[in-house]
Amino acid sequence: MRDKSTTEAEINNAWNKVLLARKITRFRSLDIIKHIFNSFIELHGDRNIGDDRSIIAGIAMFDQQAVTVIGQQKGNSQKEMEYCQYGMTKPEGYRKALRLMKQAEKFRRPIICFIDTPGAFPGVSAEKNGQAEAIARNLYEMANITVPILSIIIGEGGSGGALALGVANRVIMLENAIYSVVSPEGCASILYKDSRKAPVVAGHLHLTAIDLKNYGIIDEIISEEGTESSIFDRIKQSIEGELYRCSQLDGDELRKERIERYRNIGSEIVFS
Amino acid sequence: MSQNLFFKCTKCGYITERKKVEVNNYVCLSCGYYETLDYKKRLDMIIDQNTFTETNIHNDFHDPINFPGYRTKHEEILSRSNLNEAVITGSGYIDGQKVMIGVMDTRYMMGSMGVVVGEKITRLFEDAEDEKLPVIMFIASGGARMQEGIFSLMQMAKTSAAVLRFSEAGGLYISVLTNPTTGGVSASFAFLGDIILAEPGALIGFAGKRVIEQTINEKLPFNFQTAEFLMDHGYIDLIVERKNLKSTLSDILKIHDQENNKFKLEDNIGSINLLINS
Ligand SMILES: [Zn+2]
Numbered sequence: 001m002r003d004k005s006t007t008e009a010e011i012n013n014a015w016n017k018v019l020l021a022r023k024i025t026r027f028r029s030l031d032i033i034k035h036i037f038n039s040f041i042e043l044h045g046d047r048n049i050g051d052d053r054s055i056i057a058g059i060a061m062f063d064q065q066a067v068t069v070i071g072q073q074k075g076n077s078q079k080e081m082e083y084c085q086y087g088m089t090k091p092e093g094y095r096k097a098l099r100l101m102k103q104a105e106k107f108r109r110p111i112i113c114f115i116d117t118p119g120a121f122p123g124v125s126a127e128k129n130g131q132a133e134a135i136a137r138n139l140y141e142m143a144n145i146t147v148p149i150l151s152i153i154i155g156e157g158g159s160g161g162a163l164a165l166g167v168a169n170r171v172i173m174l175e176n177a178i179y180s181v182v183s184p185e186g187c188a189s190i191l192y193k194d195s196r197k198a199p200v201v202a203g204h205l206h207l208t209a210i211d212l213k214n215y216g217i218i219d220e221i222i223s224e225e226g227t228e229s230s231i232f233d234r235i236k237q238s239i240e241g242e243l244y245r246c247s248q249l250d251g252d253e254l255r256k257e258r259i260e261r262y263r264n265i266g267s268e269i270v271f272s
Numbered sequence: 273m274s275q276n277l278f279f280k281c282t283k284c285g286y287i288t289e290r291k292k293v294e295v296n297n298y299v300c301l302s303c304g305y306y307e308t309l310d311y312k313k314r315l316d317m318i319i320d321q322n323t324f325t326e327t328n329i330h331n332d333f334h335d336p337i338n339f340p341g342y343r344t345k346h347e348e349i350l351s352r353s354n355l356n357e358a359v360i361t362g363s364g365y366i367d368g369q370k371v372m373i374g375v376m377d378t379r380y381m382m383g384s385m386g387v388v389v390g391e392k393i394t395r396l397f398e399d400a401e402d403e404k405l406p407v408i409m410f411i412a413s414g415g416a417r418m419q420e421g422i423f424s425l426m427q428m429a430k431t432s433a434a435v436l437r438f439s440e441a442g443g444l445y446i447s448v449l450t451n452p453t454t455g456g457v458s459a460s461f462a463f464l465g466d467i468i469l470a471e472p473g474a475l476i477g478f479a480g481k482r483v484i485e486q487t488i489n490e491k492l493p494f495n496f497q498t499a500e501f502l503m504d505h506g507y508i509d510l511i512v513e514r515k516n517l518k519s520t521l522s523d524i525l526k527i528h529d530q531e532n533n534k535f536k537l538e539d540n541i542g543s544i545n546l547l548i549n550s
Contacts, residue, residue, distance in 0.1 A: 006340075120459075122479035123488045127497055130507045131478040132458035139432035140464055144440075159416070160428060160459045160478070167429050181425040181456070182418045186483075190418065191341075205421050206337045215336075217422050259437070262429040263394070266387035271328040271395070 011203030014211075018184060018202050020176040021155045022118075024081070027228050029071025029114040029154065030056055035232040036239070037062055037069060045096060049129060052093025054085045054117070057100050059109070065243060068104035070097045070165060071114035074155070087156070088121035091134035094164050098138050101145055110148040110243055113165040118183065120161030135164040142167035143259050146251030150242050152235065153177045153209075153218075169258050170242050171217070173209040174231070175224040179217070180207035217265075281305055297514040306471050306514060308451050310353075311360045311375040314410055318518050319364035319373065326362040327372075328395050334387050339419040349380055358383045358413065361396045363405065367522040369529070372400040375410040378452070382414035385457050389417070390427025393461060394434040397445075401437065406444040406525060411462045415455015428460035435464040444528045446521065449476050449499065449508065463507070467524060469517075470499035470508045477502075 020026070033040055037060035044051040057070040074080075074087040081087075097113075104111045120131055142149060151168035157179030173179060182190075184198035184205060191201070206212070209221045222234050246254060279290040286302035293300070297317060298307040309317070315324050333356070335342050350356050358380040363372050374396050376383040385393075393409070400407045416424040435445060447465030449458075451474040459478055462468075470476060477497035484490065495501045502508045512520045530536040 120478060122484045124484065124490050124492060124496065127477050127479065127484070128501075128505050130463075130502075130505065132476075133463040133507050135428075135459035135478070136432060136461070136463040139429050139460055140436050143429070143433040143436050159425060160456050163425055163428055164459075167433075179422060181416045181421055187418050204337070204339055205418075207422070212422060215422065217426065259433045262426055262433055265423060265426045265430060266391040266394075269330060269334065269388060269391050270332065271330045271392075 006200075006203045011200055014202040014205070014208055015184075015199035017176050017178050017208045018198075021178045025076060026074075026155055027231070028076065029073050029116055031228070032114060032154065032232055032235060033060070033069055033071060035229065036236040037067070040069065043100060046092040046099060048092065048095060050092045052085075052090045052096055053083060054087050054089045054121070055093040055097055057097060062110075062112075062239065062243070066107070066109045068100050068109050068111045069114075070100060070111065072116045072162075072165065074116055085121055087117045088119060089117060089161055089164070090121045090123075090126045091129040091131050094120075094134040094138050097165060098141055101142065101149075105145050105147050108147055110150070110246065111145070112239060113149065113151040113168065115151055115153045115157050115162045115165050116155035117158045117161045118156050119158035120164070135160050138164040139167055143262070144255060145258075146255050148243065148246035148249075148254055149258065150239060150246075152222075152239075153179050158183060167258065167262070169246060169254060169261070170219045172220045172222060172238055172242075173212065173218050174222050174235075175209055177209055178207040179209075179212055180205050282307060299514055304473075306451060306473055308378050308412060310379055311377040314375045315360075315364070315373075317514070318366060318408075318410075318521065320366065320368065324362050324364040324373075326360060327399060328361055328392050330357065330388055330392070334420075336387060336423040337419075337421040339421065342419040345381065345419075353379045355380045357388050357392070358385070358417075359389045359392050361392050363399075363403075366408075366518060366525060369522065369525045370405055371408050371525065372396055372403070372405050373408045373410070376412040376457075378412045378414070381417060381419075383412045383452075383457070384414050384417040384424075385427050385431075385460075386417035386420040386424050387427060390424075390430050393431050397431075397434040397438040397443075401441045401443055404443075406446065406528065407438065408521060409445070409447045409461065409465070410450060411447060411453045411457060412450045413454070413457035413462075414452060415457055425456065428456050431461040432464060435461050439464075439466070444525075446524060448512075448517070448521075449474055449502075451475050454478065454480070454497075468507070468509050469512050469520070470502065470510075471514060471517075472499060472511055474499045476508075 040060040042058040149168040184202035185195040188197040189195040281300040283305035284303040449470040
């Protein structure tokens with residue numbers, strides 16, 4: 001099953017990134033939010049069934065610019081991880097995010113999403129509350145929003161659970177973040193009936209920031225060199241640049257840019 | 273025993289003459305199980321005879337991340353079932369009403385969505401907008417195509433945006449969820465229909481049952497992730513028996529035909545006057 005096109009070094013590198021992205025001591029959305037925004041006010045609830053603790057969302061100032069911030073949250077201890085469902089978002093989380101995105105659009109604020117999830121929450125209640133519909137609705141509505149959306153993958157970008165906050169004008173990844181349609185373990189157990197093959201499969205999935213940049217799926221990679229505070233400063237700089245770029249576009253252009261971005265993936269296929 | 277003369281139910285194993293099952297739309301005569309249909313049987317059941325025209329036919333194999341074993345698997349399926357992708361799209365008539373239709377086929381890699389599937393479905397909606405026709409999608413899919421990695425994930429965003437543009441243009445989209453409708457396909461165009469129908473007993477959901485059991489250690493309710501479960505919780509408009517599917521679709525199309533609507537957008541005011549005068 002080994003493929004000549006994926007070298008040993010690439011496999012080791014990919015798996016290393018998976019481990020780094022999942023590291024329990026890694027910085028979380030809230031750490032970044034506290035560092036780069038002022039006057040952050042958290043807003044709760046989907047106005048329907050509840051408040052999802054895997055998503056921290058609210059309004060804030062980014063320098064002189066009002067913004068809406070939405071971040072998937074994990075913890076740095078077992079207890080914290082349990083509290084926020086290991087960053088696995090439920091339908092009410094996606095709907096809270098969408099509610100605040102619509103609010104941002106009403107008040108013409110840019111939307112900044114931080115993605116960090118192993119995937120959408122797999123559970124009885126999540127299915128009962130329409131997990132599939134909630135994700136689909138976000139993909140549909142996010143395409144249509146007329147204010148800038150920036151999505152920054154800071155750790156794990158797990159499948160549809162990540163994409164539901166990832167339909168953006170620009171998608172940015174941290175150097176050690178990953179973004180994949182399926183977890184390496186999930187893929188290995190489905191294809192090879194052996195989740196221990198996950199490290200090799202991680203290489204085959206090409207889920208690293210560099211690979212995804214080369215594919216044109218993401219726009220920018222933020223270096224993780226230096227202290228956390230210097231990493232957060234680079235995130236801030238990157239947002240600054242993108243907000244400036246987006247300020248040159250009107251609402252319809254922003255929407256069109258976002259739709260085109262996804263429309264073009266696969267449009268080269270020839271049909272008869 | 274000839275395989276062609278007899279048919280064995282996938283669920284209960286009941287064996288009967290193929291002709292009898294065929295007449296019963298491949299619903300088991302013993303246990304009522306709905307067999308998953310290939311695209312040809314589905315089209316025969318729904319589309320008026322000899323009116324289907326396939327669109328966006330493609331021939332190349334796409335392997336965007338050069339995934340080991342992908343091409344071999346593709347070639348295996350191609351030689352076994354002469355199928356080179358998981359969706360067939362085209363136009364046809366339902367009781368004389370023209371529609372664009374897409375039918376997913378689980379014989380090709382569990383009906384999973386890769387770039388070609390995403391592109392065909394996107395073009396189906398774009399063609400339907402150009403021709404001002406309704407779209408009917410028959411969903412049968414295990415979700416995203418793992419072997420295409422991130423490119424497969426992006427098709428969820430692409431197809432959802434395609435539904436958005438079509439919907440903004442006023443188009444009618446009916447999605448029919450059949451067994452199975454799961455993963456990334458359920459979490460994109462499948463659940464974005466103006467009207468969402470489902471076949472009885474169909475498996476519908478986002479996460480896999482085994483994943484849920486393992487991760488959460490929860491006991492699953494008896495009808496968990498069935499069409500009936502989803503309708504009970506408000507996510508499906510109507511469960512339709514297979515034998516009634518064509519007539520139900522035909523009625524929905526008729527009700528959406530603007531010729532049958534005096535209140536249609538363009539000349540709403542004029543129509544109201546007409547009603548008062550008559
Ligand atoms: Zn049976």
